[in-house]
Amino acid sequence: MNSQQLVNQIERKRSFLCVGLDTDPRLIPSKFKQEADPVFAFNQAVIDATADYAVAYKPNIAFYEALGPKGWESLQKTMEYIPSDIFTIADAKRGDIGNTAYMYAQTFFDPASSGLNFDSITVAPYMGHDSVEPFLRFEDKWVILLALTSNPGSHDFQMTKSEDYIPMYERVMRLAQTWASPEELMFVIGATRVDFLQKVREIAPDNFFLVPGVGAQGGSLEDVSRYAMNSRVGLLVNSSRGIIYAGDNPAVDSKREAQKLQEEMSTYLDAYYIK
Numbered sequence: 001m002n003s004q005q006l007v008n009q010i011e012r013k014r015s016f017l018c019v020g021l022d023t024d025p026r027l028i029p030s031k032f033k034q035e036a037d038p039v040f041a042f043n044q045a046v047i048d049a050t051a052d053y054a055v056a057y058k059p060n061i062a063f064y065e066a067l068g069p070k071g072w073e074s075l076q077k078t079m080e081y082i083p084s085d086i087f088t089i090a091d092a093k094r095g096d097i098g099n100t101a102y103m104y105a106q107t108f109f110d111p112a113s114s115g116l117n118f119d120s121i122t123v124a125p126y127m128g129h130d131s132v133e134p135f136l137r138f139e140d141k142w143v144i145l146l147a148l149t150s151n152p153g154s155h156d157f158q159m160t161k162s163e164d165y166i167p168m169y170e171r172v173m174r175l176a177q178t179w180a181s182p183e184e185l186m187f188v189i190g191a192t193r194v195d196f197l198q199k200v201r202e203i204a205p206d207n208f209f210l211v212p213g214v215g216a217q218g219g220s221l222e223d224v225s226r227y228a229m230n231s232r233v234g235l236l237v238n239s240s241r242g243i244i245y246a247g248d249n250p251a252v253d254s255k256r257e258a259q260k261l262q263e264e265m266s267t268y269l270d271a272y273y274i275k
């Protein structure tokens with residue numbers, strides 16, 4: 001999916017919501033546990049409940065890999081079930097030397113090889129240019145590079161400054177923009193980093209940001225919208241647990257939470273989206 005299709009979808013649904021499919025079989029309501037594939041049955045229910053309000057789905061690959069071959073099958077079925085006009089993110093946080101990175105890219109981007117056809121993948125920048133480049137060889141696919149993450153440990157490396165006083169996250173963002181255009185590169189910016197939202201938007205005015213950390217991690221959707229929206233919206237705001245585990249009945253509970261976020265997003269589009 002290209003950026004114009006993504007922006008069109010955001011404008012049509014008046015939403016920049018990404019629903020995180022972080023499906024833990026221990027946490028799903030008991031009625032799904034009797035199904036042949038409980039993870040897929042639950043994901044189906046969540047997708048049915050939220051597809052009108054979401055512009056993206058983000059299965060976190062860890063939750064599927066942890067289940068072995070069964071988990072991979074649930075992931076494949078989930079991918080086939082997601083409506084084709086909705087953006088998909090493989091939250092895999094990969095990063096390795098070039099030939100290995102290419103295999104990761106094939107895994108998530110080449111359906112002839114793996115059966116999976118994601119639009120994008122999260123990538124860790126630590127190993128540098130040649131670890132990111134293989135993902136960029138795939139047309140109409142996106143790299144979503146970790147920049148300023150939502151977790152407390154983000155201070156350990158991302159905030160450290162080099163001798164020119166540029167923090168690591170800023171260096172990542174500036175250098176990565178020399179590798180790829182905003183048509184194929186997004187950055188992960190945690191919603192919990194309120195003090196930095198304006199700054200990161202200055203550093204990368206044209207890139208989409210994937211923003212996790214609203215809901216269960218406490219980030220503010222209004223602050224994210226006010227400080228980081230750009231002239232093409234430029235935001236995909238993720239909520240996982242806050243939506244998928246909202247109650248025992250996704251058709252009602254996940255729908256309610258997704259709709260609530262979508263309605264809030266709609267008001268922020270009115271307030272802060274200037275084309």
Ligand SMILES: O=C(O)c1cc(=O)[nH]c(=O)n1[C@@H]1O[C@H](COP(=O)(O)O)[C@@H](O)[C@H]1O
Nearest residue numbers: 060122149150188190212216217239240241
């Ligand atoms: O790349 C991510 O999506 C990500 C980056 C980050 O900085 N923080 C973060 O929470 N995430 C992911 O976003 C999701 C957040 O889930 P909830 O806190 O349940 O909404 C999880 O899948 C995390 O792995």
